[in-house]
Amino acid sequence: xxxxxxxxxxxxxxxxxxxxxxxxxxxxxxxxxxxxxxxxxxxxxxxxxxxxxxxxxxxxxxxxxxxxxxxxxxxxxxxxxxxxxxxxxxxxxxxxxxxxxxxxxxxxxxxxxxxxxxxxxxxxxxxxxxxxxxxxxxxxxxxxxxxxxxxxxxxxxxx
Amino acid sequence: xxxxxxxxxxxxxxxxxxxxxxxxxxxxxxxxxxxxxxxxxxxxxxxxxxxxxxxxxxxxxxxxxxxxxxxxxxxxxxxxxxxxxxxxxxxxxxxxxxxxxxxxxxxxxxxxxxxxxxxxxxxxxxxxxxxxxxxxxxxxxxxxxxxxxxxxxxxxxxxxxxxxxxxxxxxxxxxxxxxxxxxxxxxxxxx
Numbered sequence: 001x002x003x004x005x006x007x008x009x010x011x012x013x014x015x016x017x018x019x020x021x022x023x024x025x026x027x028x029x030x031x032x033x034x035x036x037x038x039x040x041x042x043x044x045x046x047x048x049x050x051x052x053x054x055x056x057x058x059x060x061x062x063x064x065x066x067x068x069x070x071x072x073x074x075x076x077x078x079x080x081x082x083x084x085x086x087x088x089x090x091x092x093x094x095x096x097x098x099x100x101x102x103x104x105x106x107x108x109x110x111x112x113x114x115x116x117x118x119x120x121x122x123x124x125x126x127x128x129x130x131x132x133x134x135x136x137x138x139x140x141x142x143x144x145x146x147x148x149x150x151x152x153x154x155x156x157x158x159x
Numbered sequence: 160x161x162x163x164x165x166x167x168x169x170x171x172x173x174x175x176x177x178x179x180x181x182x183x184x185x186x187x188x189x190x191x192x193x194x195x196x197x198x199x200x201x202x203x204x205x206x207x208x209x210x211x212x213x214x215x216x217x218x219x220x221x222x223x224x225x226x227x228x229x230x231x232x233x234x235x236x237x238x239x240x241x242x243x244x245x246x247x248x249x250x251x252x253x254x255x256x257x258x259x260x261x262x263x264x265x266x267x268x269x270x271x272x273x274x275x276x277x278x279x280x281x282x283x284x285x286x287x288x289x290x291x292x293x294x295x296x297x298x299x300x301x302x303x304x305x306x307x308x309x310x311x312x313x314x315x316x317x318x319x320x321x322x323x324x325x326x327x328x329x330x331x332x333x334x335x336x337x338x339x340x341x342x343x344x345x346x347x348x349x350x
Contacts, residue, residue, distance in 0.1 A: 050193055
């Protein structure tokens with residue numbers, strides 16, 4: 001991809017302190033860290049926007065159907081780690097997320113342990129999942145507390 | 160001094176004021192009543208997020224197969240658009256993909272409470288290509304979905320009820336994802 005003037009300028013801006021301090025101008029691309037992280041695959045839009053209520057209601061089984069809808073709709077899928085960090089998943093075991101949405105649908109709401117590369121950019125955590133180490137399935141049984149979120153996720157049976 | 164270096168020095172000088180910049184000027188974004196929402200209109204380059212971070216750069220941002228970002232022109236911040244302007248569980252990739260590598264002006268909502276969000280995410284409601292007189296609405300998902308799923312779309316109705324992938328998962332594991340037996344028991348009790 002061709003770098004725009006703004007990106008070239010930002011790259012230079014980032015390097016300036018190094019240049020001024022050391023006199024060297026070696027480029028340093030974003031360096032990822034390999035991590036293994038355990039958590040739940042979530043729908044990030046509903047989690048952060050509050051569009052359907054608090055974050056505790058838009059995870060787990062209560063929100064599973066909506067998580068399927070949002071993943072199929074191309075909304076970023078995230079891995080909500082046990083420490084509360086949300087990693088935006090950019091690849092899952094080699095697959096680009098929107099090239100193979102069914103791959104994402106099969107793990108929606110599941111508790112996974114993932115091994116991959118972690119990138120941090122402008123406060124947002126991104127994760128390239130190279131390998132799913134373990135999948136416990138859906139263990140967050142939020143439907144017992146909240147019912148389906150949103151309420152129309154499960155169609156009312158015909159009388 | 161090269162133009163790029165002059166621009167870099169100007170950015171350094173502006174770093175303080177930019178950090179607190181109000182992006183609402185000129186915005187016509189509609190409120191959605193979201194957590195921490197504030198209108199935001201800005202110029203940005205449409206980028207393949209993974210390409211930007213890792214250097215893995217297929218042509219044309221992988222033709223809509225990856226999440227796209229908005230590299231904001233004024234401060235170089237990578238803003239992640241999660242949502243387009245349609246109230247139908249739809250992301251923004253179909254709307255932004257035609258502008259991969261281009262600078263556009265976007266209008267929409269920055270979203271997320273500061274205490275609960277690592278950085279503001281974005282809902283793009285309209286896009287103005289560089290040089291265009293008018294904005295176009297960011298409502299392209301349903302048309303793109305219908306093109307990808309002509310047989311399902313022909314049934315008529317909400318895309319999310321018709322999507323073959325979603326239908327397949329619900330048929331296999333139920334609406335709760337816990338299996339058909341658990342689903343049936345819950346539905347019998349809930350309704």
